[in-house]
Each structure stands twice: as structure tokens, then as C-alpha cells.
Amino acid sequence: MAATVLIVDDEVAIRRLLHNTLAQAGYRVVEARDGRDALALAAAEHPDAVLLDLGLPDRDGLGLVPLLRGKDGRVVLVVSARDATEEKVAALDLGAEDYVTKPFDTDELLARLRVALRHRGGMGQTPQTVRAGALTIDLDRRLVTRGGEELHLTRKEYDVLAVLARHVGRVVTHDRIIAAAWGGDEDPRIEYLRIVVRNLRQKLEAPQPVGSVIANELGVGYRLRAE
The missing domain is CATH 3.40.50.2300 (Response regulator)
Structure with a gap:
């Protein structure tokens, strides 16, 4: 229907x-x-x-x-x-x-x-594997690969990417990302988030970036581009 x-x-x-x-x-x-x-x-x-x-x-x-x-x-x-x-x-x-x-x-x-x-x-279901372009994000195993090759991310880089992956294709506000990735245990300044996203982009898009897999919604948040 x-x-x-x-x-x-x-x-x-x-x-x-x-x-x-x-x-x-x-x-x-x-x-x-x-x-x-x-x-x-x-x-x-x-x-x-x-x-x-x-x-x-x-x-x-x-x-x-x-x-x-x-x-x-x-x-x-x-x-x-x-x-x-x-x-x-x-x-x-x-x-x-x-x-x-x-x-x-x-x-x-x-x-x-x-x-x-x-x-x-899919509400109520936790996605186990998310694909965005050449990336595969296995949320259950905390494993990120590009074209079958494993990418090595820091804990914070993975935490930010995981938030975006759980909402793939949709914008997630800065505050929501910070709350989920930092959990209130550290000083959640937006500058930290921007640094993490910048580093993430460098790792996710290398060696031949053809457009950011993480889109910036100016002043609002970020979006992981859907497959």
C-alpha cells in the first residue's frame, strides 16, 4: 500500500x-x-x-x-x-x-x-550494519571498513561516526552528537566536535576524496550521506 x-x-x-x-x-x-x-x-x-x-x-x-x-x-x-x-x-x-x-x-x-x-x-530496531558510499560501519563489532579495508579510528572518532550512522541520511544537531559521544563526562565544546569531524573526514575519504561523506549542515549539525 x-x-x-x-x-x-x-x-x-x-x-x-x-x-x-x-x-x-x-x-x-x-x-x-x-x-x-x-x-x-x-x-x-x-x-x-x-x-x-x-x-x-x-x-x-x-x-x-x-x-x-x-x-x-x-x-x-x-x-x-x-x-x-x-x-x-x-x-x-x-x-x-x-x-x-x-x-x-x-x-x-x-x-x-x-x-x-x-x-x-525500522523504529525500535538497532541497525547492525550501515553503508554509506564505500564505507561499511558495523555497529555491533565497532568495525569500520572502506572497500573491505579496515580503518583505524580513535575512540572519539568512532563514537561520533556511530551517532551519525544510527541516523544515516538525516541531520543530527551538534548538541545531540556531543551528548551521545561525550556523555557529559568531558567538556563538550563544539570546537572539539569540529576537530573530530575534520579528522574523521580525512580518514574516511582518503586516498581519493570525491565529496565529503559527512555533510555539514551549517550552524546546525552533520549528516552521514546515505548509500
């Missing part, structure tokens, strides 16, 4: 673009133009995912993120013209799976939606 996606946006042109894009990709689509309609349709249609604009006429979309996500962890992707770092971090901290800034590339949006839905389908 096709997944159902709820579009929440007050702009008719954006809703039409998203509707056509999603329908052509095989999704069932429902639309809401404001927060009130969104909550009503979420209760009635039980969508698998929500594409949520923040600038709604009746309320701020940020407050809708936890309501639309609900107790079952429904996928919520923010699709908004707001590009302030604070807005992105707030949306992610409130439970959004991802944040896409308008104007957006429809192929990228569909890719991020697929990643989010795959993650939701």
Missing part, C-alpha cells in the same frame, strides 16, 4: 508542486492549508509523513511539529523558507526528521522523504 503524505502549506502553488511530485512518485497525498486543517487531517487520514511549512496563517508551524509527530513517531519534514539556524535547530529538537529550505530540489526532497520513511519503518 502506498504511503500517505500530508502537505501543510498555505501557498496553493507550493501545494500543487508537492502534490504532483509526490503523486508521480507513487504516494497518496492529502493537503492542508493551515494548522487547524492539518491536525484534523492527521487524525482522520493517519498519514505516514507530513511535509510542514512553518509560516501558516493561523499558527506558527514549530508548535505543530510535536503534535503532528504524535506518540507513534510520524515522520515530519519541515519545508520552509525560513533559513535561520535557530529555526532549524528548534524544529529538529522538537522532533522533525529533517529540514528542507525553500526553494528546494524535488529530487532531493523525495530522497530525504524516503530516508525518513525507512527510518520510521
